[in-house]
Amino acid sequence: MPTSPPGTTPTPAAVDAKTGYRQLLSTPGAWAFLLPGFAARQPFAMLTIGMVLLVEHTTGSYGTAGAAAAVTGVSMALCAPRSGRLADRFGQRAVLIPGVALHTVSVIGLVTLALTHAPTWTLFAAAVPAGATVPQIGPMVRARWAVALNGSATAPSSAASPLMTTAAAFESVTDEFTFVIGPVLATALCTAVHPAAGLITEAALTLAGGILFAAQRSTAPVPHPTMGSVSGKPASALSVPGVRALAVAFLGIGAVFGGMQVSLTAFTQEIGRPGISGLLYGTFAAGNMLAGVVYGAVAWRRSPRTRLLAAYAALTLACAPLWAVHAVPVLAPLGLLVGLCIAPTLITGYTMVDALVPGESRTEAFTWLTGAVALGQAAAVTTAGLLADHAGSHAGFTVPLAGTALALTVLVGLRERLVPQSRGVVASGVIGHRAAVPVD
Secondary structure, eight states: OOOOOTTSOOOGGGSOSOOOHHHHHTSTTHHHHHHHHHHHHTTHHHHHHHHHHHHHHHHOOHHHHHHHHHHHHHHHHHHHHHHHHHHHHHOHHHHHHHHHHHHHHHHHHHHHHHHTTOOHHHHHHHHHHHHHTOOOHHHHHHHHHHHHHHSSTTOOGGGOOTHHHHHHHHHHHHHHHHHHHHHHHHHHHHHHTOTTHHHHHHHHHHHHHHHHHHTOGGGSOOOOSSTTSTTSSOOOGGGSHHHHHHHHHHHHHHHHHHHHHHHHHHHHHHTTOGGGHHHHHHHHHHHHHHHHHHHHHSOOOSOHHHHHHHHHHHHHHHHTTGGGOOOHHHHHHHHHHHHHHHHHHHHHHHHHHHHHSOGGGHHHHHHHHHHHHHHHHHHHHHHHHHHHHHHOHHHHTHHHHHHHHHHHHHHHHTGGGGSOOSEEEETTEEEEEOOOOOOO
């Protein structure tokens, strides 16, 4: 594929019509942030399941374990957008280095409290900083893709490379690959080595991977401390109506992740085979990963908004029979199907950010969506844990259905917000001029 010199925006003639993964991975400078970014995001998939397994072991309650994991998720959801906004303003490295150090200390503290059978409230207190300091590697990598492909973090969406959709698919596949490896690794460590081994490994990988990623300064977006508003204070990405609509959709996706994690763990405990919980969840994540590979390789003719609504409806339908399944041979392929339906919603949502949000707020926008997933996951982990304690795993499996059905209803009602404005005049101020791009 013809390429443009680094630091310039590709013209239509400079972009091959074939926008496959080979062309994407040939982007100059991409591997400089891809490899350390892959290493740095591995621990993310280990945190929740590691907490559930450790706290359940020390307290004997899925409800308590789910609630502790939920506190972590809520804390991350509330702090992630602020972290993303600071990264947009002051640079990724300035946020990442202290963040991974604090996260490591917080997780070790949480492990110590759990193993010493400290009061339950102390576990919840320790879960707050553990979640608040989770490094937002995925959004940071996505922001770097925008710079690498468009040549400028603030390039208008009309000039965006057609490879952005492929990049969003690639990132979804990478994320889900971590959810294939992470739960399996965490479960194996917790069941075969020590109940705390999963979280200890998560902390160590976060520290090492985060430092390696932060060291790749040449590919990071240029900070924009005062861009985006008339007053000089950058407007929040959440002031874009489309971002709020996408956040609702991602809340429902989080409900699937959280509900599946806890319910699969409870199900395998009920049948006396706790060691396969990571395998079952890995099958679910593998479906997401495989769908992401295919989705990113297809040149879609339907609009992103249409694809998002159709994929979300399919996800809701796939979640419907989960509660009625009581056998591994049926639950495994059904979980695979649910995973297959998640990737199109995630990829389309992340792709739409490029058309809805200017570059100087892009990392923050990605963290709002990531935070929405974490918040939905936190609520689902808590609810599914309580239901599993009192009514069994089949009750916990109703959570993914309820979460996606509610989110789909709201998303349909807010579908008109998924159209970019011709100018970035939103809410509290101007966030940058945007060329109108048809989303539907």
